Amino acid sequence: MATIGELLTDGTARLRASGSETPRLDVELLLGWAVGAERTAIVAHPEAPVGADAAAAFETALGRRVAGEPVAYIRGVKEFHGLAFAVDRRALIPRPETELLVSEAERDVAWRLTSAPRPAGTPSVRVVDVGTGSGAIAVALASLLRKRRMLPEVTILAVDASDDALDLARENAVAHAVADVITFRSGDLVPAAEPPFDLILANLPYIPTRDIDSLPVAASFEPRLALDGGDDGLALVRRLLAELPAALLPDGTALLEIGYDQGPAVEAAVAALPAPWRCHIQADASGRPRLAHVERSSAGTGPATTGPAATARSGGQ
Numbered sequence: 610m611a612t613i614g615e616l617l618t619d620g621t622a623r624l625r626a627s628g629s630e631t632p633r634l635d636v637e638l639l640l641g642w643a644v645g646a647e648r649t650a651i652v653a654h655p656e657a658p659v660g661a662d663a664a665a666a667f668e669t670a671l672g673r674r675v676a677g678e679p680v681a682y683i684r685g686v687k688e689f690h691g692l693a694f695a696v697d698r699r700a701l702i703p704r705p706e707t708e709l710l711v712s713e714a715e716r717d718v719a720w721r722l723t724s725a726p727r728p729a730g731t732p733s734v735r736v737v738d739v740g741t742g743s744g745a746i747a748v749a750l751a752s753l754l755r756k757r758r759m760l761p762e763v764t765i766l767a768v769d770a771s772d773d774a775l776d777l778a779r780e781n782a783v784a785h786a787v788a789d790v791i792t793f794r795s796g797d798l799v800p801a802a803e804p805p806f807d808l809i810l811a812n813l814p815y816i817p818t819r820d821i822d823s824l825p826v827a828a829s830f831e832p833r834l835a836l837d838g839g840d841d842g843l844a845l846v847r848r849l850l851a852e853l854p855a856a857l858l859p860d861g862t863a864l865l866e867i868g869y870d871q872g873p874a875v876e877a878a879v880a881a882l883p884a885p886w887r888c889h890i891q892a893d894a895s896g897r898p899r900l901a902h903v904e905r906s907s908a909g910t911g912p913a914t915t916g917p918a919a920t921a922r923s924g925g926q
């Protein structure tokens with residue numbers, strides 16, 4: 610019977626040879642998954658024997674990883690904003706950089722609910738997650754708002770063009786006990802029949818088509834519909850920007866995740882909208898431009914001086 614240490618050493622060598630950039634980490638995660646233990650326990654007990662069933666499961670998982678499949682799909686789970694999301698090939702694996710969008714959305718909703726009195730009959734804050742994929746954004750936001758007891762005053766719509774992704778998103782909403790507050794809809798961007806929203810959230814595909822085939826092999830296991838952003842990567846973002854005048858309430862905000870090099874192009878696209886809108890690009894934790902805050906501009910130019918975007922810039926709340 611092989612020990613944990615032996616399987617780790619052998620698996621790391623095989624993954625390194627296959628081109629994995631993080632062979633040791635991948636093997637620790639896969640072996641932990643196969644034996645049903647935390648990664649830390651795996652690392653701490655190299656002398657422990659591994660049973661035949663677990664060793665066979667590990668061997669199968671290792672083979673999938675050698676073929677390039679992402680660890681998250683093999684394990685069927687990915688942590689996002691402190692929650693465990695079920696993931697599989699029906700939808701994109703949620704990325705850590707998207708957590709910024711969720712945190713800013715939470716801040717925006719909290720600002721709308723607390724910055725002014727809300728007499729009885731005030732409509733709920735309407736949020737839409739466009740291109741929900743695994744449901745990561747909508748489910749994480751709903752979960753955060755539930756902890757803050759803000760959900761009764763918020764409605765969340767989650768839209769995707771992929772019915773497979775919507776099925777996965779629904780499963781994640783059920784798993785995190787927020788299925789009652791999220792409505793899921795199959796469709797293209799913001800459904801036209803919907804009344805306007807306070808907050809539009811979108812992590813739409815933003816990889817230029819020509820770059821997709823040169824992405825790491827792991828991305829080839831993800832749906833192309835979740836990656837392909839057209840010629841310059843911004844085809845869907847531009848279409849969504851064009852929908853904002855009808856889809857956003859007058860004081861509404863759109864939070865759009867973008868590629869780290871797309872800030873100037875997104876600012877130019879916002880500037881080209883027929884009516885005056887303003888755009889502020891926020892950097893992510895590694896200092897890279899990542900999140901576009903787009904709002905109607907009453908003054909016509911310049912950054913917001915009030916509202917949630919201004920509060921975010923000044924580090925408020």
Ligand SMILES: C[S@@+](CC[C@H](N)C(=O)[O-])C[C@H]1O[C@@H](n2cnc3c(N)ncnc32)[C@H](O)[C@@H]1O
Pocket residue numbers: 700701702703704707739740741742743744745746768769770771774796797798812813814815834835836845
């Ligand atoms: C980059 S993935 C993001 C998934 C998820 N929001 C996340 O952050 O992990 C983009 C999602 O947009 C969906 N999508 C692509 N085109 C769309 C469209 N025209 N309308 C609605 N959703 C679309 C894809 O199916 C995919 O689920």
